[in-house]
Amino acid sequence: MPRLADKRLGPMIFWSIAIAVTAVACAALFYAAAGRTVNAAGPEMIDPDEHFRLLLAGIEADEHSGKLDTAQALAARGELARELLRSKSESTARQPDTLGRAPLLIGIGAVAALSLGIYAALGSPSLPSLPLAERPEIAAQNIDLEDAVARIEARLATTPDDVRGWQVLAPTYIELGRYTEAVNAYRQVLALTPPTAELRTDLAEALLLEAGGAGSDEAMALLAEAAASDTANIRSRLYLAAELMRTASYEDAAVYWQEAINLANGDEPWLEAANQGLAVALNDGVDTAAQDQMEMIQGMVGGLSERLYADGGTVEEWMQLVRSHLVLNDRENAQRAYDAAIAAYPAAFDRGELDTLALSAGLTLNGDTP
Amino acid sequence: MSIELGHFALILAFAMACVSALGGLLLWRRGDRLAAVLAQASILQFVLVGVAFLAVVQAFVSSDFSLALAANHSHSLKPLIFKISGVWGNHEGSMLLWVLILVLFGALVAAFGRRLPSDLSNLVLGTQSLLTAAFAGFTLFTSNPFERMVQAPLEGSDLNPILQDVGLAIHPPLLYAGYVGFSICFSFAIAALVSGRIDQAWARWVRPWTMLSWTFLTLGIAMGSYWAYYELGWGGWWFWDPVENASFMPWLAGTALLHSALVMEKRNALKIWTIFLAIITFSLSLLGTFLVRSGILTSVHTFASDPTRGLVILTMLAVLIGGAFALFAIRSPALRQGGLFAPISREGALILNNLFLATAVGAVLVGTLYPLLLDALTGTTISVGAPFFNFTFGALMAPLLLVLPFGPLLAWKRADLVAAGQRLMGFAALAVFLAILISALGGVSISMVPLGLLLGFWVTLGSIAELIERCRLGRIPLGDSMRRLVGLPRSIWSTALGHMGLGLTVLGIVAVSAWETELVTTLNPGETAQLSGYQIAFDSFEQVPGANYIADTGNFTVTSPGGGTATLHAERRTYVASGTPTTEAAIQTYGFSQFYLQLGEPLDDTHVIRVWYKPYILLIWIGTLVMAGAGVLSLTDRRLRVGAPQRARKVVAEAAR
Missing domain, CATH: 1.20.120 (Four Helix Bundle (Hemerythrin (Met), subunit A))
Known part of the structure; x- marks a missing residue:
C-alpha cells in the first residue's frame, strides 16, 4: 500500500474500530440491565436462613463430639434463636427501587463520550505499530554488506579503472574493519582522480587504522601535504597534532592545535579536546588538569581522614578514603584506613564492597574473624 | 494499530x-x-x-x-x-x-x-x-x-x-495479587458501613477474599525475599528495608484480619474491629504502593522518581484512606455489637493474636515512616536499622508464639485453659528437650538462640496437637485414628498447617542467625579454601558470552564434609546495552542448608570470593510455602466458598423453636 494512502487510512480504520468497540461495550451494558428485568423471578438475595442452619449444625456437631455439654449447647441454641429473630426484624421488607431507563442511558452515553474524548486528547491514532522485524531500516540492514562488497570486487577485477567502484568500496572496508583493503582502495582512488586534501586525509586515516594508531612516515607525509594544500582542512590538522603529541613534538603539535582551533566555529565536539591538547602541548606535555585533580584528591583525603578518624563515618566514606589513598599510591595509609574501617565495622556483611576493593588492591585483612 | x-x-x-x-x-x-x-x-x-x-x-x-x-x-x-x-x-x-x-x-x-x-x-x-x-x-x-x-x-x-531474572516474572504479580486482593475486603467494609448491613453472612463473604489475598501476599513476600537472597549477592534474606516493610505491614494486618474475620464468621463478634482491620489492611497496601511508586524510597524498586506522581498518589491516598476512616467514624457507632464471650475462649485467644499483630504493625510502621518524616520535616537523615526491628518485633512475636498453640485447642465462647494446657504438656516437654539437645550439639553460649529454638519447636509441634487430639491417637485403634485424621474438616488441617509453617520459618530464622559462617578471601584459580568443613577449590576462570551479556565465570568444586562433590559456577555479568554489572551467586543446597558463593571483583589473576554456609536457611521459605498451602487448603473448604445457599425453611423453624 502506498505510504500516503496508509497515512490517511490508518486513523480512519482505527477510529472505526474504536467506535465499534465502544458501541459493543455500551450495548453489553444496556442489555445487561434489560436481560435481568426480563428473566429475574425476583430479587436474588443471599439467604440468611442458610447461614443460621449451618451454625446450628455446628453447635450440634460440637455437642456430639463432646466439646459442648448439654447445658452449653442449649444456651448456644438459645443465643442463635435470639440472633435469628433480631436478624429477621432488621431486614424489614424494603422493596428496592429499580434503575430507570434514563440514568442507564445517561451513564452509557457518558462512558462513550468520556472514552472517545480522552482518547482524542491523549492518543496518537496516526502512529502505526513498528515491530522491529518489519521496519524498513532493519530490512535494508539485512542486505548482506559482505555480499555487496564481493559483487563490486568481482566487477572491479575486470574493470580496475572504475573509480566509483573504489570510491564505494573504500569507506565500506573501513566500516567492516578491513583496513589493509581500505588502504589499497584509497590508493586506487588517489591514483585515478586528482588528489584532494580530503582524499589524502582519508588514505592517511586508513593507514593509521591499519597500523593500530601508530603513525607512519607515509601517513605523516600525506597529512602534511593535505594540511599544506588546503588551509581550511581541519581533519588533517587534528590528526597531525595528535600524532605529533604522541611522538612528543610539542612545539609542532601546538601549531596544528592552534590552527585547528582557529578554524573552529565554536560549537564543534572536538573543540574541548583540542583546547586541552594545546594547553598540554604548550606546557611541554605535562597535563596540568590531571595535576589539579591530584591536588584536589589530596585535599579531600586530608579533610575526610581527619573527620573519619575523629568522628567515624559510614562504610561508603571509609571506602572513599581507602580508594583515594590507593589512587594516590599511598598504600601505607590505605592499609591504615582499611584497618580503622574494620575496627569500626567488625562484621564483614556491614563492610559490603569495601573488602572487595581493599583485597583486590592487595591490602590485607587484619584483625577480622570471618 | x-x-x-x-x-x-x-x-x-x-x-x-x-x-x-x-x-x-x-x-x-x-x-x-x-x-x-x-x-x-x-x-x-x-x-x-x-x-x-x-x-x-x-x-x-x-x-x-x-x-x-x-x-x-x-x-x-x-x-x-x-x-x-x-x-x-x-x-x-x-x-x-x-x-x-x-x-x-x-x-x-x-x-x-x-x-x-x-x-x-x-x-x-x-x-x-x-x-x-x-x-x-x-x-x-x-x-x-x-x-x-x-x-x-x-x-x-x-x-x-x-x-x-525469573524472579521478576513471579514476585510482582504475586505481590500485587496480594496487595490488590485486599481491595475487595476494603470494598466490602465500605459497603457494610454505608448500608449498615453487617452480619455473619458478611464475614462469610469477606473471609475467602482475605484468605486468597493473604495467600498471594505470603507467596509474593517469600518470593521477593528469596530473590533478594540469591540475586543481590549478600546472602541476606530480610533487610528491614522500607520497601520490604511496606509489603510486610499489610501482611501482618491481613493476618490479623484473617483471624478476626474468623471470629466474626463463627461467633458474630468483633464486627467493628474486623471492619476497621479491613480498612487498615488495604490502606497499608496503598501506603506500600505509595512508598514504592512515588520514588520516596530509593531501591531496586524505584524505576523513576517524579515528584508530581508522588504528590498525586499521596492525594489519592489521603482521599481514599481519609474518606474510609471518616466513614468509619461516622457510621461505626450505629453498628450493632456482636456476641459475648469469656476472656478464656477461642475468641479471647484470637483477640490476643490481633493485639500482638496490630502492635507489630504499629512498630514496623513507626520504624519505617519515622526516618522519612524526620527527613521531610527537618532534613535530618537517620536510619532505623535492623537492630531496632529485630528487638521490637522479636519482643512482640515471642509472647505471640508462646500462646499460639493454645488458641486452636480452646472452645468458642468459654473454654478451659487448664485442660488445653494438659493436652499440650507432652508437646511442650518435647520442644524443651529438642531445644536443649540442639543447643548443646550446636555449642551455643548463653544467648537468645535456645529461646528461639524453643519457640520454633513449640509452635511447630503444638500446631499438630489439635490434629492428634481430634483423631484420638493412642486412645482408639491406629487405623480408626488415621481414618478420623483424613476425615477432619479442611479448616482444621489448614489451621494446623498454617501454624506449623510459621514454626518452621521461625526455626529456619533462628538456625541461620545462630550458626551461619562466612569467609572472605582472595583466591587464584588452582587454590583452595575451607569453611565449616566444606572444601572449596577454585578450578578455573573464564569469560562466557550470554544472550545479552558477557559473564566472568568462576568454576568451583565444593567438597562437603560427607565427601560428596558439587561443581559451582559463580558469575559477574556485564550487560551489553547498559554496561551494568551484576553478580550471580552460586548456590548449592545440602538438605535444608545452603552453601552460597559469590565472585568478587577480579584484579589480574586474583579474585575476591565470599562464601557463606547457611544452615537450615531453606526452612524459612519452606515455612512460608506451608503457610500458603494452608491458605489454599482453607479456600478449598466448601464451607468457605462464596457459596450457593439453599433454602431450608424447616431447619430454621427448628432453630427458632
Whole structure:
C-alpha cells in the first residue's frame, strides 16, 4: 500500500474500530440491565436462613463430639434463636427501587463520550505499530554488506579503472574493519582522480587504522601535504597534532592545535579536546588538569581522614578514603584506613564492597574473624 | 494499530470505572438492574484492561520501539521471558499490572457474587470501580504506558539487569495479587458501613477474599525475599528495608484480619474491629504502593522518581484512606455489637493474636515512616536499622508464639485453659528437650538462640496437637485414628498447617542467625579454601558470552564434609546495552542448608570470593510455602466458598423453636 494512502487510512480504520468497540461495550451494558428485568423471578438475595442452619449444625456437631455439654449447647441454641429473630426484624421488607431507563442511558452515553474524548486528547491514532522485524531500516540492514562488497570486487577485477567502484568500496572496508583493503582502495582512488586534501586525509586515516594508531612516515607525509594544500582542512590538522603529541613534538603539535582551533566555529565536539591538547602541548606535555585533580584528591583525603578518624563515618566514606589513598599510591595509609574501617565495622556483611576493593588492591585483612 | 487500540481499551475501561463508581455509590439502593449493569461493567473492565495489557506485552515481545515504554525498558536481544516480564519491570508497566489485577478481582466478585444482596453488590462494585478509576486515571494521566515515540529508536535501552531474572516474572504479580486482593475486603467494609448491613453472612463473604489475598501476599513476600537472597549477592534474606516493610505491614494486618474475620464468621463478634482491620489492611497496601511508586524510597524498586506522581498518589491516598476512616467514624457507632464471650475462649485467644499483630504493625510502621518524616520535616537523615526491628518485633512475636498453640485447642465462647494446657504438656516437654539437645550439639553460649529454638519447636509441634487430639491417637485403634485424621474438616488441617509453617520459618530464622559462617578471601584459580568443613577449590576462570551479556565465570568444586562433590559456577555479568554489572551467586543446597558463593571483583589473576554456609536457611521459605498451602487448603473448604445457599425453611423453624 502506498505510504500516503496508509497515512490517511490508518486513523480512519482505527477510529472505526474504536467506535465499534465502544458501541459493543455500551450495548453489553444496556442489555445487561434489560436481560435481568426480563428473566429475574425476583430479587436474588443471599439467604440468611442458610447461614443460621449451618451454625446450628455446628453447635450440634460440637455437642456430639463432646466439646459442648448439654447445658452449653442449649444456651448456644438459645443465643442463635435470639440472633435469628433480631436478624429477621432488621431486614424489614424494603422493596428496592429499580434503575430507570434514563440514568442507564445517561451513564452509557457518558462512558462513550468520556472514552472517545480522552482518547482524542491523549492518543496518537496516526502512529502505526513498528515491530522491529518489519521496519524498513532493519530490512535494508539485512542486505548482506559482505555480499555487496564481493559483487563490486568481482566487477572491479575486470574493470580496475572504475573509480566509483573504489570510491564505494573504500569507506565500506573501513566500516567492516578491513583496513589493509581500505588502504589499497584509497590508493586506487588517489591514483585515478586528482588528489584532494580530503582524499589524502582519508588514505592517511586508513593507514593509521591499519597500523593500530601508530603513525607512519607515509601517513605523516600525506597529512602534511593535505594540511599544506588546503588551509581550511581541519581533519588533517587534528590528526597531525595528535600524532605529533604522541611522538612528543610539542612545539609542532601546538601549531596544528592552534590552527585547528582557529578554524573552529565554536560549537564543534572536538573543540574541548583540542583546547586541552594545546594547553598540554604548550606546557611541554605535562597535563596540568590531571595535576589539579591530584591536588584536589589530596585535599579531600586530608579533610575526610581527619573527620573519619575523629568522628567515624559510614562504610561508603571509609571506602572513599581507602580508594583515594590507593589512587594516590599511598598504600601505607590505605592499609591504615582499611584497618580503622574494620575496627569500626567488625562484621564483614556491614563492610559490603569495601573488602572487595581493599583485597583486590592487595591490602590485607587484619584483625577480622570471618 | 494494536498499541493504540490497547490505549483506547484502557481509556474505555477508565471511563466505565468512573461511571460505575458514581452509579454504584450514589444509586446503590436501585436494586437488581443496577447490580446487573455494574457486574457487566466489572467484567468488561477486566476484558478491556486485559486487552490493553496484552497490547503492551505484544509491543515488548515484537520489540516495537515506537512505544516509549518498550524503547526505554526493553531490548531486542532479551530472552522472551524477560521481554514479557520487562512489561512490569518499570513504573508505568507495573501500574498497569496493578490496575489489571484490580479489575480482575472486581470481575471475580461480579462473577461469583451473583447471589450477593443487590445493595451490597452495588456498593462493593461501586467502591471497586472507584479504586479502578483512581488507579487507571493515575496511570493514564501521570504515567501513561502508551506514550509513543515519533522517532522510534532502532534499539531499546534494556531492562535493569538486576531485574532480568525469573524472579521478576513471579514476585510482582504475586505481590500485587496480594496487595490488590485486599481491595475487595476494603470494598466490602465500605459497603457494610454505608448500608449498615453487617452480619455473619458478611464475614462469610469477606473471609475467602482475605484468605486468597493473604495467600498471594505470603507467596509474593517469600518470593521477593528469596530473590533478594540469591540475586543481590549478600546472602541476606530480610533487610528491614522500607520497601520490604511496606509489603510486610499489610501482611501482618491481613493476618490479623484473617483471624478476626474468623471470629466474626463463627461467633458474630468483633464486627467493628474486623471492619476497621479491613480498612487498615488495604490502606497499608496503598501506603506500600505509595512508598514504592512515588520514588520516596530509593531501591531496586524505584524505576523513576517524579515528584508530581508522588504528590498525586499521596492525594489519592489521603482521599481514599481519609474518606474510609471518616466513614468509619461516622457510621461505626450505629453498628450493632456482636456476641459475648469469656476472656478464656477461642475468641479471647484470637483477640490476643490481633493485639500482638496490630502492635507489630504499629512498630514496623513507626520504624519505617519515622526516618522519612524526620527527613521531610527537618532534613535530618537517620536510619532505623535492623537492630531496632529485630528487638521490637522479636519482643512482640515471642509472647505471640508462646500462646499460639493454645488458641486452636480452646472452645468458642468459654473454654478451659487448664485442660488445653494438659493436652499440650507432652508437646511442650518435647520442644524443651529438642531445644536443649540442639543447643548443646550446636555449642551455643548463653544467648537468645535456645529461646528461639524453643519457640520454633513449640509452635511447630503444638500446631499438630489439635490434629492428634481430634483423631484420638493412642486412645482408639491406629487405623480408626488415621481414618478420623483424613476425615477432619479442611479448616482444621489448614489451621494446623498454617501454624506449623510459621514454626518452621521461625526455626529456619533462628538456625541461620545462630550458626551461619562466612569467609572472605582472595583466591587464584588452582587454590583452595575451607569453611565449616566444606572444601572449596577454585578450578578455573573464564569469560562466557550470554544472550545479552558477557559473564566472568568462576568454576568451583565444593567438597562437603560427607565427601560428596558439587561443581559451582559463580558469575559477574556485564550487560551489553547498559554496561551494568551484576553478580550471580552460586548456590548449592545440602538438605535444608545452603552453601552460597559469590565472585568478587577480579584484579589480574586474583579474585575476591565470599562464601557463606547457611544452615537450615531453606526452612524459612519452606515455612512460608506451608503457610500458603494452608491458605489454599482453607479456600478449598466448601464451607468457605462464596457459596450457593439453599433454602431450608424447616431447619430454621427448628432453630427458632
